[in-house]
Amino acid sequence: MTIHQTSLGRRGFLVSGAAVAGGFSLGFHIPFEDGAAHAQTVKELNAWVVIHPDDKVVIRIARSEMGQGTLTGLCQLVAEELECNWSKVTWEYPTPAENVARNRVWKNFSTGGSRGIRESNQYVREGGAMAREMLIAAAAAQLKAPAAELTASNSVITHKASGKTVTYGAVAAAAAQLEPPKEVKLKDPKDWKIAGKPVKRLDTVDKVTGKQIYGIDLVLPGMLVATVRACPVIGGKLKSFDAAKIEKMPGVKKVVAIDGNAVVVVADTYWNARTALAALPTDWDIGELGKVSSETITQMLTEGLVAQEAFVGNKVGDAKAAIDGAAKKVEAIYSFPYQHHVTMEPMNATARVTADKCEVWCGTQNGEAALAAASEASGLPVAKCDVFKQLLGGGFGRRGRSDYVRQAVLVAKEMPGTPIKLIWSREEDMTHCQYHPITMCKLTGGLDAQGNLVGLRVRISGQSILASLLPGNLVNGMDPATFQGLMASGVEAAYGYNVPNLLIDHAMRNPHITPGFWRGVNVNQNAVYMECFMDELADAAGQDPLAFRMKLLKPKWAAVLKAAADKAGYGKPLPAGHFHGLAQVMGYGSYVAGVAEVSVSADGHLKIHKITAATNCGHVVNPAQIERQVAGSFAYGLSAALYGEITVKDGAVEQTNFDSYNMLRIDEMPKVETVLVPTGDFWGGVGEPTIAVAAPSVLNAIARATGKRVRNLPLMHHELKKGA
The missing domain is CATH 3.30.365.10 (Aldehyde oxidase/xanthine dehydrogenase, molybdopterin binding domain)
Known part of the structure; x- marks a missing residue:
């Protein structure tokens, strides 16, 4: 499939950048x-x-x-x-x-x-x-x-x-x-x-003038630079390495093994450290993990779709009985792959450790977690440690973890009093992330003779982030975060549809690839599953997707969807060959909706012309910044929908750099229109909710344009030629 989008004007970008002012x-x-x-x-x-x-x-x-x-x-x-x-x-x-x-x-x-x-x-x-x-x-x-x-x-x-x-x-x-x-x-x-x-x-002036210092830019007197190579298979161990082979290479100061699964080279410059590390003979113990592949993971998740045991996240009435007695039954299976955070600044931290003090300089999304990691790795009490936060060159959830902080402190501990800047190579960053979890979903709906939805059954099979990273937050073994956007009560309450008979559950299946909090987290795939299937149900009922949803949605969900549809001109004539697709979701305390306008040429070229987004985040603190956040979330979400996929072979992640993990380019970015509809009665989030409507709105528009329903991402694997 060839993908084309309209260009975001370069001159507009430069003009807006030149107009900034600040402190x-x-x-x-x-x-x-x-x-x-x-x-x-x-x-x-x-x-x-x-x-x-x-x-x-x-x-x-x-x-x-x-x-x-x-x-x-x-x-x-x-x-x-x-x-x-x-x-x-x-x-x-x-x-x-x-x-x-x-x-x-x-x-x-x-x-x-x-x-x-x-x-x-x-x-x-x-x-x-x-x-x-x-x-x-x-x-x-x-x-x-x-x-x-x-x-x-x-x-x-x-x-x-x-x-x-x-x-x-x-x-x-x-x-x-x-x-x-x-x-x-x-x-x-x-x-x-x-x-x-x-x-x-x-913070803009220093960024556009190049004055801003990020963690990777930091320079301290007497500082040395280190880089790390962990076992290529996550969960594997370091068996041996031959430091003597590289100790006399230019600039090399020390070779250190850490955590039983990684080796670090410390040198006078990053290039010398990286060159020496590449030449270091290492032997790894990967055991049975080496047999895992994307295919075996898919088999594991497919089994979960029909497993008897599952955690129930949302239940109303008797979904099975309602579907069994329905006039029409609709069924579909969707899937969502591993995704990488791809922060432009790879993981890094600088640490200095002495007998009675541990100091760390880094970009982190959780300063107190980084402090705890520094204390634990250094062996010093928290009172003798500190973390000096730098602005982040991208976070997206990845820098909420402190593994790179721990590594930097462990290495600095080997060279007391010397500041050590540990920098992950792009390849290390790409292959040792905590990835957006992989899941599959089987959805079954029942419609009565009038096209009303009488029952809905949703089975999610896949990974639990909490089981891997925060097992203490599981609730009787269940991961409530898996149901983001789908629960009707509790901290994850966000499900906006009134369905008389509903069952949403999760068959937990945890491959060895570490999942993590990726911008938008589980709302992303859950919105794809729910919003694309709602379109399928509307088609089966012979109804317009907007009208079908409006009959089912609760007031605030309905209001934001209508605002997006009205702004986009949904239902009004479009240019020849252009089609609209809808999606809505509630997440992170905010109500959002998106309307994508796409075209697909006869030979399968996709063009995303525009996405219109409506947001009710309760209170608006900076409307211009919300508009930028919405546009940025679509850039991130469309990258995932079009290209994002981490695959596994012989237990290891296959993608190593941007040549094998593509991202949306500026000339592919659609026009984004944002309508703010704050109701002023709550405080909602902005950075993550709208990302979730990017993929489903585009997928629904593609279905309108081609008659084809894409149920697994990324789109780059699909042929969109009409009639093919």
């Missing part, structure tokens, strides 16, 4: 970082706010920034309540060790599951509001006026009766000595002036 980042004192300590001489108002005498406002952000805009959004929320001058705002990361030492005053450092803003909005806003009240109290003392008569705006406090004013910088030191208020009243979102607005991001 710069400061840090808590980081060893070796010149000039960072000056922030320590200025007293904080509280954990979230530091104001300098020149009115510069430093807002501390605990969540990680990896391109999603959480950094700017959280600063907007604090600044809104603080009533400060946005042009004077900058930011800094507190460290996870300081968070622990201060009784977790910054609360959760984890950044995943689209939780950055939706889970921390309340307490960061309170931090800004408390700082504002302390500044007003200090100004009242200086101006000799009642605090109730003072107003704050744009970093200036005014006593209207006398006309006197004072800046935040002038009273910040005095305010820092005051007791924080016990309670504060937060602003009504309708009165927001900074939050809710499309302000420019604080």
Whole structure:
């Protein structure tokens, strides 16, 4: 199959990039970082706010920034309540060790599951509001006026009766000595002036000018560079290696075995380390795992589709009886492959370990998990460890794990006092990821004589992320995360269809390939299964896919789907050969829907012209950033739908680099239209929900264009010629 999409204008990209403006980042004192300590001489108002005498406002952000805009959004929320001058705002990361030492005053450092803003909005806003009240109290003392008569705006406090004013910088030191208020009243979102607005991001200028430092760019005095090779078969062991063969190669300083399954070469440069590692003779013990292949994994999952034992995630009525008695029965089997995170910056971390201190510099989605890994690997208590977070060159869930941090610390421990930067090669990164889990799904639906859905049976067979990474989070053996987007109650409640008889269950099957949290996680495949099958049911009922869904959907699900359909002009005439496809889902606290417009030429060339997306995330903190997140999620989701597939041969991952794992190119990107329909009654996520409607909306549009139903991805394996 040949795939073509319309081009995202290069000039538009360059113009928007040239138009950015923003701030710069400061840090808590980081060893070796010149000039960072000056922030320590200025007293904080509280954990979230530091104001300098020149009115510069430093807002501390605990969540990680990896391109999603959480950094700017959280600063907007604090600044809104603080009533400060946005042009004077900058930011800094507190460290996870300081968070622990201060009784977790910054609360959760984890950044995943689209939780950055939706889970921390309340307490960061309170931090800004408390700082504002302390500044007003200090100004009242200086101006000799009642605090109730003072107003704050744009970093200036005014006593209207006398006309006197004072800046935040002038009273910040005095305010820092005051007791924080016990309670504060937060602003009504309708009165927001900074939050809710499309302000420019604080991290963009350094990124587009190349000034931004990521973990892989970090340079420390006396630093050495290391790279690692783990057993090519995940779960295998290192039997032996011959260090003598490479010890005299240029720049080589040390060869270290770690964790019983990997070997590391430390050298003066990355190139020398990598060259020596490539020449290092190694012998691996892979045992029976060497017999595993994509074919054997498929067999394992296929068996699960008909297994007697399964965990029930959602049950209403008697689905089997309803389907058995239905006028028409519809059945389909879908599958979703392993997917790689493909962060542009491969895994890396820099560590320095001494007898009484362990320090790590890295990009991480979970600073406290990285801190725990550093403590465990170094053998030092948490109080003697710290992690200095860097901006991430891509996360997508992969940097929520800390395996690369652990490795860096283990190597640095072998060379006390020397900073060691451990960099995974692209090949190591590609073959030792924690991949989007592989699953299959059998769906069976029953329609009555009028085309109404009377029963639905959904059997998922495949991997459990929690069973592999967080077994303590299983519920009586069941992985509730497997049912993301499909459960009617509990923390994963998101199923929007009113089906009178429903059974959704999971036959857990866990191959040795490690699954992980990949952007959108299980909502991705579950949306493909459910939304594509809903189209199949609509076809079997002889009904329009939108009308069929609207009869079944609960109000908020229906509203967002209608908003996307209306924006896309669904049901109205399209250019000749163009077809629409629909999908909707609720995930990460938000309601989203997508309408894809595609065409397929007679010789099978697919062109995705446009995707229209509607999002109800409750509150909108930065509408421009939401639009970018939606577009970015489609780029990521379409890459997976068109090309994404990790395969296994002889127990090992076959794909090693971008020559064998393709990604969507900028000239393939469709036009994206976003409509925001916030209802203002909840806080939802943005970064992950919309990715889930990319694949099913396109698949449904392809079915309309060709009459062919694609039930397994990626699309690159399918012939789309009409009539073929």
